[in-house]
Amino acid sequence: MRQNTSCSSLPPSPPPSQFALLRQRRFAPFFWTQFAGAANDNLFKFAFTVLVTYQLSVSWLPAAQAGLVIGALFILPFLLFSATSGQLADKYPKTSLIRLVKDLEIAIMLLAAWGFFASQVPLLLGCVFLMGLHSTLFGPVKYAYLPQVLSERELTGGNGMIEMGTFVAILLGNVAGGLLVALPGIGHTAVALACLGLALLGRISAQMVPVLPATTPQLHINWNPFTETWRNLQLARQQVVVFRSLLGISWMWFFGAVFLANFPAFAKEVLHGNEQVASLLLVVFSVGVGVGSLLCEKFSHRHVEIGLVPVGAIGMTVFAIDLYFATRSLPLQAEMGVAAFITQPAHWRVLADLLLVSLFVGLYSVPMYALIQLRSAPTHRARIIAANNILNALFMVASSLIVGLLLGRGWSIPQIFLLLGLANAVVSFHIFMLVPEYVLRFIAWVLSRLIYRFRVVGDEHIPITGPAVLVANHISFVDAVLLMAASPRPIRFIMDHRIFKVPVLGWIFRLAKCIPIAPHHEDPQAYERAFDTAQQVLAEGDVLGIFPEGGITGDGQVQPFKGGVVKILRRAQKEGLQVPTVPMALTGLWGSFFSRIESNGAMKRPFRRGVFNRVGLNIGTPLAGAEVTPAVLQARVQSLLG
Template identity: 75%
Template structure:
């Protein structure tokens, strides 16, 4: 049995209740709890050590303000050094066996760390920080390569949301436990030592229940040179432009998050004038926000990989990071406060709201990016792509530590660093979305299909999850293409009347979407032929192509006769040996909306005259039929199928 068929045999039915149903599945639940225990242990250990250095030890060579940065940088250094090797090992070997090996390693590391806590030996604990970084380096490619091997494409967003939520809840519990346990008088260090060992043992026990996940490239020859393999992995990732730039986007998110996470103990102590419990509260708020944002992704995306959420997440991250600066810069000096005193002051609730909301939007930003990378990477080298992601993450997090440390030394306050990060996030996000316009296009489609219209989709499963296909739809309004984008988990290239590119804003969007302009043959023969050549090239590349065979937007709401251009495309594809599926679609209830030609002006029917003529959340729909048998694909039969879908 191949990995693909094995995964398919255990997948949930399409109609399962929600992402939480995955926790009742053996293919997901033991893996979820294994990674949960590992993340909790990582963070219990690291945060207990950070709090110990910040509040309890007086180390001349590691001042409290730099402790979080130093520990964070040392933890991620193995990602930079060994991710390439970890990616190869994951592609070559059964992922379940890799997970169990990593959990055995964790037990050994935690035994050494327990000795370091009992002796309060910062040197030993720093060595364990590096070793736990190695543990996480080995687990990272397994974590994200395992999911697409056992989940259906429509489960990827929910599955990633659950893992992201679980990771940050584990971070929350681990860091809260670490902060509280290490502060226990006289027994704090011993308690942390025992807790770390117990979590490592629990993670290894639950890993035993993970089902086999066969190797995707068992014949791979391992290159043990980390430098050359790192370069090879980065080149491999760069081969898919959308995937590579998504890796950069995720790495930037880790830069952003690392700045905040590393500064929480010092921010709580020096800016908010709180004790260890206040530092733990900030982590609670941040982790709950990430978890909530991650879980929201499935609901907001209609269970598809919806990268339109990424710009929304980026906007929220910047807005609330910048407001955090204004919320925290004017707080008066005070004696160190406990949790009760801190929460009794209204000004501190704004700080916590900013932290919670910026982290919620970070969850909306990251989950769709991870799902996109998993869906669009080749299974045989998916783990190496994820390893490349971990390498870039490490570089960006090291850069965040260096830049934050330099800003601190230059005299910047912690709130000013947050302000700098929020502004930088806005600049970087805009740059990424211009490089990969698909994110921006999907955001526009997502907004239109949820806030301007109430968009109901039926038969979405008929849109092919992979391979070339021709999508044939009726043409009702100027935003038909935008609504089709919102319905498809994959990007679509459109053939569109060249005149639509003259419409303000919409014309710019369609150029951004690389829509193919077509002019009547009598008007511009060269443009006509070029459009068909470009259309066939889209199919040759294995992508989705959409065409509106009526040739123009309807002027009375009725379905117009289909023209023969669609057959010219299909026949040209067949001539190259491509039997491309043809999927009929029908947009319903869109006639009469603002973007349809229903208004009269100077004796002509025009669109976009009366904004919100049907109000917000106007009901519209898309009905998707099954692919037509090849022998039946003719303009007349296509028109009949679309008419049936319309209910006419």
């Protein structure tokens, strides 16, 4: 029977939007608690910065240094106490910690209110440090909470909502802080009441967060922040993909901090705009990150799709570099406000570059956060997040020092943006080469989203954890790449040794650590080595992919399944492993560019089926190991073809 060249006729069941989480108790109260906290942090910090910069004269705190001092005080607790906060989040119920942190915020805001009323700068500086401590305690709880209440298919959308909410809260907090503190006669009182009101709203929403059990209640707390910081970093290094992702996120904070810290000077010295223009840049950047974060769910089809990370990195580099060239043709003129600024066509390119840079930052960061949450063991997930917070703080401090050094040596801000874009290309390439999974997922994402119109039905049948064997029909040279795109987890494929000789595809499959196999009569050692490696993959709890036909079909029909998969499963059973076998059927690939087209071979007529050929993957329910025979598997795959 010739395979159907269209996707399955099964009706699609589109999952609900990520915005639906805002109607669910497991997510909504937590979202608003996080939102209120982020808004309060920034309202308080920005209002205090304006206060000491424009309204109070403090001899020991020069106005030019106020922003730097306040920022440093806020970041300091992340360096000192992140390790401790990670332990607390693993040991104690996260709901209890969320409520305790919100109680602490109310107490801090009461002190800050007195500081604003009495214009007590030392007290307000102390409150900045305490609010930094408040955020340090909340950080590991925030990112460790989501995997406890969201499924893998919801994790990207949930993280996107949190990232979007955080940047919107930062934006609104900064705008509100600047407006309130400038109110004639009542500015200080208005800021104090607003900060206290946000703290109370955060505490009310925290009370509605569902109660969750502690993940590691037996954990012994190490109160030494230095030894525990080192221990957390070593703990993160045990999982290579997770640790490299931590570094990638920290680099993102380095990248973003350079932009955010230089917006006022960029607006004044380069764009010839006033403080309103600086605020406009912040608005555009925040909106871009929020939009990029929300787009992650759509582009990932509700999976943790780290193939978006290289997409984000490429966009960050391209538009950071273009921002430099966009500033070279700006006219010299007097300082202007927002209305005059946006009437100049030369400024539209600048705003577009900033919007796109930040949008790709969102595409870059959300999948990385989701990957860390998914791959970290629940028993020490919060400590991994704490290690990330430490690295983030170090990278942000480093960004301030490096940019300060470059500005001191006469570099312009556009030149720094150019250098940052080039450095992003180098750093991202290095990370992706250290963790090839990013490159592989990127290739799979491009193939399944931009070259083919790829539709997956039944992807919920792929186990999220534990060993599994995926079995599919073999139609083309890119079958394995499409299966990678459909799976939320990395797949180790057993493949005919000859396919490794195909240009480009051979490099991809070696990068994916695919397992070459040769017929027993050709190379007995390679044959047995492939089965030994497959056994090791399953023993480590990973996913194995097999094409039981033994080769690509030459006529579009399903060829007889061979017994290798049964041999692998029987060996796993002897080792005490329960390994589900998931049948899959690829559709629509026969006759396409990468298939063997009748007697003419593959890749001869690339436009025979059109550039955006519709292909599909139908995934059936898993079979227990005892049920599996070649005939049963073949029949199940054949039935999935429709």
